[in-house]
Amino acid sequence: MPWFRSSKKSAQVADVTTSSVHSTTYSNGSIGLNPSQRNRHAVPSDAQAAPFRSTSSTPLPVYQPISSEKKVIRLLELTPGASHDPIRCYTHYISLSAADIMPYETVSYCWGESKRDFDIVLDRVPARIESSAGRLLQRLRESGKRRIVWIDAVCIDQDDDAEKSGQVAMMGDIYRCGWRNVVWLGDCPQPGLEDAVHVAIRNVLADMRNHVDGDDKLYEFTHKDPTTTRPRFYPKGNLLDQRIDLRSLVTFFSTKWFDRVWVVQEVVLPKTSLCHYGSITLQLADICKVAAWLLWNHRVLYPRELGTTSGLSHALSIWSLADKTAIPKHVHDRSDPSLLELCLKTEGYEATEPKDKVYALLGMSTVSRSPYMPLLQPRYGKEVSVTEVYRDATRAMIAESASLHILQFCSRQATMLLDRPAPSWVVNFEQMGLQQTMPVRLGLAFDTNLGQKANRCTRVAAKDPDVLTVAGFQVDQVAQYTDPFTADPNTELAVMKQALALTATLSKRFPKLDFTKQLSETLIGGIDWVGNAAGPKQSLNFDAFVKYLRLEEPRGSNPSSRKPTAEQNAYTARTYSKAMRRACMGRRFFVTARGLMGIGPAELSRNTTIVILYGGKVPFALEAAPGRKGKVTLLGECYLALCMYGEMMSMHKEKGGRDEKYEIV
Template identity: 25%
Template sequence: MYPFNEKKDDGQTPTVGTALEAVPSYLKALVGCIIPQSPAVYQPLPHKDSFRLIHIQPGKEDQPLKITLHLSRLHEQDGLPSYEALSYTWNCADEPNPPPCTIQNSIICNGTTKLIRHNLFKALSQLRYRTKERIIWADAISINQEDDLEKDGQIRLMHHIYRKASRVVVWLGKDDYDEAPRAFETLCAAANTWQRGQKPYTYEVFAGKGDERQISCTHAPPPTSSKSWVAVMAFFISDYFKRLWIVQEVVLAKHAIFIWGDCSLSWSAICHGIEYIKSDPNLAKELEDRGFQNAHLMYHLSKLRLGELKATHPFLHLLDMSRSFDVTNPKDKIFGLMGFPTEDGNDTRCGWEKADTNRTIDPVYEHSVEEVYTLVAAGILQKDQNLDVLSFTSHIRPSEKDQSYVNPGGIIDPAKVLIDLPSWVPNWDSGYILSPFLAFGENNQFSTGKGAGMKPEINISVKINETNEKHGNMVCVKGLVVDTIHEVEDQRPGYISLAKATPELKKLLIWSWARKHKDTTLETFVRTLTAGRDAHGNIVQSAEQPHQTTAFCELLHELKPESITLSSLLPTEIETLDRKKFNTQLVREMLWKASCYRSAFVTEGGELGMGSSTAMKGDKVVVLYGGQVPYVIREQEGGWYKFVGECYVNSLMNGDAIAKGDGIKDTAEMGVERLFELR
């Protein structure tokens, strides 16, 4: 280790600033040579695996917080000390005035006063021991936040830093309403009930500095109606579970402990508590929240890391699963996931992990958001040699925000951060989450562009750090035009809950029913509006289709949409309906999943489809080789195309049938194999 010396501070030594006041102005230029300067807080990192550990000096609550920074190397065999890694949110929401992000507190770092955010100050103060030093790693201090090059390098090491820590300490902040004891006791009891027969979990209460009291929870968890579950809900709705960086910080840890106020509970106990909650549908419904879903995803990834699950995830799947997490910097939607092992061992599907070589993209903050997202999309296309990434390119009409807006024909994505991307590149920070029509499991995929003889041909041209080169960032793919869009329905909003979605579902049903072809069967109609899947995302098999159709008809009777004749729509097989897999609530959920932020459309060939709300009359429905689903594109002057989005057309979901010519309209343009240049 390479310690930085801590400057002694007895409160009597005048500062450089005070001394300068007595110096004549014409001599101030020489002062730097006369008065010794304070040691720099940050010294350069000498090696690629160098990082800084924080030594929190012992002290009482009323004493100043003092730390020293020490250089270590991750790959030191004997010299790396045991340390803890801190996981926390950078905000300080417990202090409403002044605004959270402006509150700072001073500490003494290497003998120099340093300002840090309030939430981190609270965490370090809580973690400080009275009589011995404590060694931790915390990003905001351990990394020089003013040095982008250093940040780039340290981000590549972060997954190693969290993996090598003796444990990860999660700091949730103060417990203002005394909810932590009830929340942790309830989760602990639920965990012990779930894993009955194993060593029971306990949670800890800090009675004082260095004095921790363990509380056993061998009793049964409270009933669903108990107010104790409200405290559990308060735990999961914490801002902590919305932050993307925490995923790798917790999932990659050897051991993690959550501290909330004066209580602590292990991540392992929380995970088993989540299992208990998910096993009770009523309880799961009560606690259903973005934070709880994010915590459940983290638990799933923890099981993958520990080898308890055999499933693997491509990097694209991680990007998809993490869309509900927040980042301050949109680039962190990518960089925050770079430490995860995926299908190729430690090699992410963008090729940037394996022994720090063979990277398609490095975590370089100097790149713009547009450059990072474009490089990632290009890397995934190049490595996977399929078009799955295109299904996450979701263009949204902004009309829901501005009722006077009329779509002029462009594809506009009203992102939280307005960025100008090529039309084929997903915006991972758009704030709009659509349920894609594709799937990652091989046995649960459509095969539109994967029929006999449909060999993918993907050519990519991406230019970075060049001005006015957006249109130079292109991908050329082989495929064929199969139809043309004739009419498009209005977009449905996605910001309302399923419980309030009835009027929108009625609009969808009425519009689609009035325009379906006379030869369209009821089953085809149902499959189109639900994108061929059930509420769990599985493709509805032929034997299951009558059950889904029956449940759909029951839903029609509940909704009573105008202009749809219901008398003849309720099948006689209603008594044989498999209500565990198909009922009106599940069909309603699938309708909403498939249509959120989307629009139904009708093609010139009379096909009913579901796709991007930015689709327009004249857009082409295409089969692109290597794609699971059909797509919609728009021809531009010069012969290139804008990518509009994925779509569902029931007759086009089977690639082998398309290869035989099924579903392709008989015109000179249709069915002719060609290359499409997407920009």
């Protein structure tokens, strides 16, 4: 949410929360107010408007209280003016539940710093607002006619936590009811760059249409993955015309707007979105299609840094939610996405207010109409901590989806960064996707429990919301483990030698078994360096990698950073090392009492139990909770050889194994 702050409200101002919000009569632009209230908001002529006066203090607008329960919102009328004129605007109050409402536009933009340094005249009173909101109003204002907009920085009293919470809960309806959404991507930082952006986007679209038979076929074209029958974005293309100058798009897709978590809702829910970048205008759908085509052709992108800009990947995730014409009906019309699905799509987005990592998704999600919504009602006051919001969001995702997938994001290091002590099963949504605080999530294609949903006993204890009860069974106990893999390049050789030594002990215990394949797949978490399931080739890559290690390179040397040489196995060693470092960073390699091998959280010990939980795609590591009899703590997800595709679950069912309940704290 924006950080514009208003002053203390006047006691004499009429309260719009009363039952007077009934009429939908239009009078002087005021809607939903009875006649006695309309006069208060009648728009004065320019002659009547108070002259603009700059003050040394920080003047703030005075708001009438509004009732979010009755779906009352403020709208802002921008009066006509030239570019150099001060901004003059007036508030109007409407109810979204009325049969007929005034047409208005919503806006989507990137807030800057919270400093108020932009002067406007609001309801004939000088006021000062945050500068990015002020510059946007300048861009929106027209010279010959008024414009009615909803802009959160001004239309919500940011000094009133109760109002802010109520209005944020209505954000989905606010954006749905607007007739159009205006996206302000920002000013162009370099002269002439906006024209280059316009040309590049036009050329990329033309190139895409030369290869794809219609925009509505782009999704299918880019989601053909030969390794699975399910549609999955498969960036293996090399069709992009190399003559297209893409340099301007590095700056364009680095625009901060693409990183804000709120923008997803702001462009998914409106009927249409028109984007402005400097002086040029672009269709949001075109921007998203360009991102999809560029990422699908990432192997031939130049400049290379374009493929790593967060804006490019974020535009792709927006495309799958917002483009109703290009996304196939069976994909787009799956009703609303669940809160879990939205969380996964937006894990790399940013929010100034940590609670907004959850609140920004509610208006798009099925959870907004479910019994779990009361848990997630926006609350911005200090009486509700970020930890409580994240706890309730975690349990709502588990209950709504009957899945423990969200628990794959649990990390002790990330949980410790929350504002209060949290149960081990609570996800720190602000840290999702940040490798500084949690390892890379293991692959999504695994299915340790053969597609079974979370057991009915999976719930949050009614008497203690900090306890999560889940069902499953124990696979094995950790027996030995290596040091954790870290970013220090010297650790790769040392930890690999430890892993090879542990594997050698297994070979002595089970001399008839060859552990090479298991070890080669375990160290990369079952996924190769481009994201495909590990196959027979990985054993060859692993052999090359081991041969490289035995060369005993100087300290600090590792195949991830070493340039290709004439050595026969250099390339395969390097690709295996990339996959291994991605999977093992922040984790330990371990072997179990029964001789299984895996990788798991850095915090695991000989007291760690590896379990399979109903509703989980991967095994999890648990330990007894100190001082909490019968309770356990969650350390995190694991990769366990001979377990990831339901092998242990099948054996458990065939033998009639007994399920257990685990109370996680």
